[in-house]
Amino acid sequence: MTRHESVLELIGNTPIVNVSALSPKPNVKIWAKLEGRNPAGSVKDRVAISLVEEAEREGLLVPGRPGQTLIEPSSGNTGIALAMVCQLRGYHLKVVLPANVSPERRQLLEVWGAEIIDSPGSEGSNGAVRLCQKLAAENPDWVFLYQYANAANPLAHYRTTGPEILNDVPEITHFVAGLGTSGTLMGVGRYLKEHKPGTQIWAIEPPSGEMVDGLRNLDDGYVPPIFTDNHGSDMLDRKVIVRPQESIEWTRRMVELGLFVGISSGAIMCGAVRCAAQIPDDVEATIVTIACDDGWKYLSTGAWTDDIETVVERAKKIIYF
Amino acid sequence: MAVKVRIPTVLRSATGGRATMDVTATTVGEVLAAISSEYPNVQEQLFNTDGSLHRFLNVYINDDDVRYLGGVTAAVADGDEVTLLPAVAGGATA
Known part of the structure; x- marks a missing residue:
């Protein structure tokens, strides 16, 4: 369908592309769902x-x-x-x-x-x-509307992102996504656990807790209510930190495949590669990962063009996830 | 097993400003016990009264959250780095 009454009809049904060329193992395929194709540019x-x-x-x-x-x-x-x-x-x-x-x-x-x-x-x-x-x-x-606590957030992914992924990649064995509000992980995770039991759900996060000042003690911490409401600790199989250096490196590696994606997408790709690395050589596996947005919004960071150490220091000072 | 522990800013008031510690342990539980025995004020921040980990405390072995690796029973190996971090809202500064 190429004619649309409203740009809102263009939300979702994003393409998914084979990025297995970046997989460390020939027995592990990796697919990236390109959420930057949404009309306002992100998942x-x-x-x-x-x-x-x-x-x-x-x-x-x-x-x-x-x-x-x-x-x-x-x-x-x-x-x-x-x-x-x-x-x-x-x-x-x-x-x-x-x-x-x-x-x-x-x-x-x-x-x-x-x-x-x-x-x-x-x-x-x-x-x-x-x-x-x-x-x-x-x-x-x-x-x-409080996206961190609103059930309509994970529900969006339960109703759209999850079914799209399973429809396009029915052989999926692992889903790897970023942890922010936890909406993507909770919604897609629940859909996959219900419709493709055994699918492993991996969360990727930046080392946020290291950089946030102003916490007096641990009681000032925060876990998104939708993570708790959806029993996130039971939903997830692994949760790993990806640091700024690797995030930038993998954002650059994505370009080798023609993918100009945002820095969090690089971080999540790095997580997918780590996930692939721990899968035994004799096991066929298929990882689906999310590229949350495109690179345009991060050009000012010099992420693709400047000296990597300079970019990493810069990335530590901005929010990219 | 010799393990390096990274202590977050939020707990450093209880460790006299110390940011890293070298401890000998075989599990995450032993790592936390070693910190608590040296700095008793840290203990009440790390654990709830029933002995479970504080809900806003994340513990990682080499950047892998231990909640999904067996919790306090997760094994640590020589040279591992254990990082303690407060849970904060997503999308925060990296």
């Missing part, structure tokens, strides 16, 4: 439309009614996707954004008319969530 388009439509079904939002405001914490992609959806629906969006995201992320929010509220960069997404909770409590007329 978060699926979440944004799901959050908004669920809120409309519940009557929290009414399309066309003037004066409706949403507020949401985001390190970028959810905000960008929500901004696009809100513009089409006529809602005003305020995004609480850590100050240290890449300038392209900030600018894209402005492109779609979102209002940016800065939270301290040193507090990472924790700080954005905390400030957003405070502002939402002070302004009860604003709609706070």
Whole structure:
């Protein structure tokens, strides 16, 4: 189908491409699902439309009614996707954004008319969530969809990403994705565990806890409610950290296959390669991984062109996941 | 087994600012016990009163979360690096 009434119809049904040339083992195939093909440029388009439509079904939002405001914490992609959806629906969006995201992320929010509220960069997404909770409590007329706790987030992946993956790669044995809100992992994970029992679910995360200042003690930590609600510890089979150096290296390796993807996609690819490396030589396996977005939003980091040590130091100071 | 432990900023007030420790242990549980015995104030931060790990504490062996490797019973080998990190919201600074 090539004619569409709305750009929103272009969300999902993303292509999946064979990246086995980067697999360390001939018996392990790796496929990457290219979520950068979504209209606002990332996997978060699926979440944004799901959050908004669920809120409309519940009557929290009414399309066309003037004066409706949403507020949401985001390190970028959810905000960008929500901004696009809100513009089409006529809602005003305020995004609480850590100050240290890449300038392209900030600018894209402005492109779609979102209002940016800065939270301290040193507090990472924790700080954005905390400030957003405070502002939402002070302004009860604003709609706070709270992607970290809203069941419509994993549901988007349970209903769309999961079935698409199983349909395109029915031989899947491992699913490897990034852990942020945990929406992708919880939604796709549940779908695969139900429809292809035995599929291993691997979570990849940046070493966030090392860099977030402002925690007085461990009680200031944060686990996304949707992770707890979906019994995330039981859902996941492994959870591994990928550090900035490897993230950049694998973001560059993806280019060898013509894939210009964002830095978190490089991190997740690195995780997929580690997953492949521990599979015995006599076992055939197929890993599906997610490329969350394309590289455009990270050009200012010099990730592909500058000296790698310089880029890694720069990457430690920005939010790319 | 000689293991290097990395202590996060949030716990360093209880370790006199110390960021790394070398301990001898065969499991993650023994690693945590070794830290607690040297710095008793750390113990109440690491564990709940029932002895389980604090819900906002992540422990990694060579960047692999031990919750999925058998928890405190996970084995450590010579030269392994054990990292303690607070759980924080995703999408945070790398």
